[in-house]
Amino acid sequence: MESLIFSIKQALPNLTKTEQKIANYIIEYPTDVTTMSVQDLAQKIPTSSASIVRFSKLFCPDTGFSGFKLRLSAESDQDSEIYDEISPNDSMDDLKKKLSFRINQTILRTNTALTDANLNSAIKILHEKNLIVSFGIGASHITAEDFQQKFFRIGKTVITNNDLHVISTILLAKKEQAAVVIISNSGETKEAIELAHLAKQNKIPIIVLTHNNVSALAKLATVVLVHDDSTENSSLRSAATTSLIAQFYAIDLLYYSYFKLDFSKHVKEIITSQKYIAKNFKEES
Amino acid sequence: MESLIFSIKQALPNLTKTEQKIANYIIEYPTDVTTMSVQDLAQKIPTSSASIVRFSKLFCPDTGFSGFKLRLSAESDQDSEIYDEISPNDSMDDLKKKLSFRINQTILRTNTALTDANLNSAIKILHEKNLIVSFGIGASHITAEDFQQKFFRIGKTVITNNDLHVISTILLAKKEQAAVVIISNSGETKEAIELAHLAKQNKIPIIVLTHNNVSALAKLATVVLVHDDSTENSSLRSAATTSLIAQFYAIDLLYYSYFKLDFSKHVKEIITSQKYIAKNFKEES
DNA sequence: ATAACCGTTGAAATAAAATTACAATATAAT
């Protein structure tokens, strides 16, 4: 479940005046709130108990204030500054807390954003085609490589390259047997869109891994895998890593789901490949 | 605070008949209890509401049943199967839970493994030298590229390549101004060790990002950054991704710590670079 | 400028939940 305090902070700008007063108090004293009654809290802020209840139901429609307190207490062993932007005064420990928390949130959001239906469609495509082309540019190229390395381990043929010409050549040469995985955080990368058009014209299935499903790229896709459903991107400075980790995580889910399709066969393949690497390169498996 | 359920289990033998009934129910369905009222619970067990309240006050004398529920909810958000190995029968939801949990654990372990002292020594080296060479092979090459991309954003010159010849050439040509970042999960990669030897012979500072600090590579390092302190590596199949994410996370910490050294300057640089990218490539920043 | 409207808020009434007082029952000791 998404962090309650985090959600409140996100919603803050859209709230009414009284709601903001309530939100601010809760953000400042989450632990205290868990032990208060509606009346206590209304008096402290100050506002009416009705407003408190209404506020609670914004975030916990079913359970009201009682459930709200439960959720609050479930997460109130953390302190609240971890939701904030990174600042120059942060100690190493603050930094660790903030970054860890963000990664955690990103994973949770990606979990809800990736539906079973979409993952399964993607797996189906990967299963049906025997040549997979993975493409990403900039930071997303790193993910494209990760995709390749993962699927190599179970003997799936994946080609990746950040040169559109190279990719197009092989894709067209094998268009009947190929599917393409396009990774773009923004979904507006010129090269990514160009590749998607090319694939579409040639009826090659397109799996897109991206930040939201309204982008130009998403519209061209056969299947859209949305990682990290976050609407606003408050932090200029941390976007890149969390979105990369979200992508990695999404690929991991895809990989394991694919793995499951033929569990024992893939286990054998992976053990073979690990043994080989361990013996010859002493490298990470 | 001591785990509530644990305390209940300990007290179990000394409790009366009805109290034991209550205790057993709570131990079995802790999460359900958090959403029940005294009446609901009394009916389920079955017993009287008075007994429930009395029971609660054994463990939470001040707060009664309400506080009891709060403590219960604070500790009952994990379930236990998530520790298991991935199995072919897992639903997509199981898979999500297990993978998320592992990533979370990895991050936590990396947090404790990376000491302030080591991170700060690493930052110092990065700060003193104006040419950074990052090297990794296999999966670790992806991390090496991530390192490069991150530091590019604040105008730091980082060269990466998975060809040892290329890297050696530039490293030796600029040995006075250079530092090297070597990434190897195992710490036993032949090429990584070779590069470390070369650097050491030429008095080039060596930052090593690796899994433990007993490896051959770790021994050659000026600073060892240990990610993911896990001793056991139960899962053959998931090691790669979690270690990659641990590496990414470690690099992220390093990056932000470095960033903090000259906060305002770096903020400016990053905004410039983001604007440029957004304008010209519409790509992930 | 003013009327009509709509979203926001709080006071008071109501419903639900927790707690307590006390009586009933069971258990143990003499």
Added chain:
DNA sequence: ATTATATTGTAATTTTATTTCAACGGTTAT
């Protein structure tokens, strides 16, 4: 068997959460 004591449940009481509805304030249309 009787009394003392501990345990439990019923019902009354208190506290807490929730809903209803009227009042307020700001906005738009006339």
